[in-house]
Amino acid sequence: MKNVSSEIGTIYGIGLGPGSVDLMSVRADRLIKSCSFIAFFRKAGRPGHARQIVSEILPENVKEYAMEYPTTTEIPLTDPRYKKVMTSFYDECCWHLKSVIESGEDVCVLCEGDPFFYGSFMHIYERLRLEVPIEVVPAITGMSAAWTATRVPITWGDNILTILTGTLSEKKLFDKISTTDAAVIMKVGQNLGKIRNAITLAEREGDAFIVEFAAMSNQFVCRLLDYTKEVAPYFSIIILHGKAK
Amino acid sequence: MKNVSSEIGTIYGIGLGPGSVDLMSVRADRLIKSCSFIAFFRKAGRPGHARQIVSEILPENVKEYAMEYPTTTEIPLTDPRYKKVMTSFYDECCWHLKSVIESGEDVCVLCEGDPFFYGSFMHIYERLRLEVPIEVVPAITGMSAAWTATRVPITWGDNILTILTGTLSEKKLFDKISTTDAAVIMKVGQNLGKIRNAITLAEREGDAFIVEFAAMSNQFVCRLLDYTKEVAPYFSIIILHGKAK
DSSP states (O other): OOOSSSSOOOEEEEEOBTSOGGGSBHHHHHHHHTOSEEEEEEETTSOOHHHHHTGGGOOTTOEEEEEEEOOOTTSOTTSHHHHHHHHHHHHHHHHHHHHHHHTTOOEEEEESBOTTBSOTHHHHHHHHTTTSOEEEEOOOOHHHHHHHHTTSOSBOTTOOEEEEETTSOHHHHHHHHTTOSEEEEEOOGGGHHHHHHHHHHTTOTTTOEEEESTTSTTOEEEEGGGOOOSSOOSSEEEEEOOOOO | OOOSSSSOOOEEEEEOBTSOGGGSBHHHHHHHHTOSEEEEEEETTSOOHHHHHTGGGOOTTOEEEEEEEOOOTTSOTTSHHHHHHHHHHHHHHHHHHHHHHHTTOOEEEEESBOTTBSOTHHHHHHHHTTTSOEEEEOOOOHHHHHHHHTTSOSBOTTOOEEEEETTSOHHHHHHHHTTOSEEEEEOOGGGHHHHHHHHHHTTOTTTOEEEESTTSTTOEEEEGGGOOOSSOOSSEEEEEOOOOO
């Protein structure tokens, strides 16, 4: 990779995959091991999950830019103030990243999962894509790790697979779950009760699995029927498998 | 990995990802570089796409088992004879793979894409999973490579993503495309006309992209509106992106 020079650098949006360092791609591994500047999102006061995934392979003396999400827990997602706070935050991140690459240095932005699949990096990408060089490295999604963890294939033949988020309404979840062969439900966390109701109503409760921390050292898999928690960890995914016809 | 010994070996179902050798995972790369026996599916008379992806990293003197799909072009998919021919074929593959691991050797089964996502390996897995040690390594899906190739993120916020195959009926494709935020349509090939009709009917023709050979050296991306072929190559994926709300 280029180092400080008169040319503009490149922003690499690097998918890290589901959270195990050896499930990163060979390309991501190579880019990170040879980089001089990394950036990553994290909650304030936390080490940052993306940063932790790669900690053992980072070069010595790598420069780091932690993009700390603003505290928004007291602002509802629907409040216009929420959007405003997040917009300023992403604008500031872009300003900072741009200043780094304008000095001629490349930046690797570490992205959990696949950068273009429900990722925070997309907010950076959409702001800067027409202005500066950006390369995106796809990755293994958390959902691939989750269905692999259940030890049951997800889709056969012409099965339809629907990807949903637990933030949808119970009715929407029910409508979609009752008209698909296979489903993946992301962003489970506090939405577990609502998702469980929708799955039960669609008479798929016997089929569902929940996976906590797929592909990480604390991975846990069980049937949803046997899962007694009322709130699941943030890194949880619910899987409804398709069937061979 | 174990070599010939008195213990039973392990079957590794290794996802190779979308087709670029450096988009394989570090784990897949390590397992393949140290293996003594590989197996892979291919059409009779062809080198085999999975085999080609890894050709530059295979150890010298690796033993190979090509699982050649039986010629079924003259039997319709709905004909019971088709199922019978494929069942015997997968049974034979399993018998052979089992004999290898019973000699104490591990086998790496090379799988295009992610093994549990519309993969032929699933037929091996389902037959042997309760009998012998099998480990599955997830991978970057062809669809992740395809949406990355379009240079537009696929899903934002609570976007619903529906994965469809071109083998579905035009009506089913229309129903699903007209009620989702984002869609991926796999298995395009000869089904292009039908898919195009469904997308047009759903008034999404301005949004759609087609990607041939995502992440491979001959990758080609364009808007579906600008795509003039009547039949697409087998490795083609159609993408309808979600939008930030």
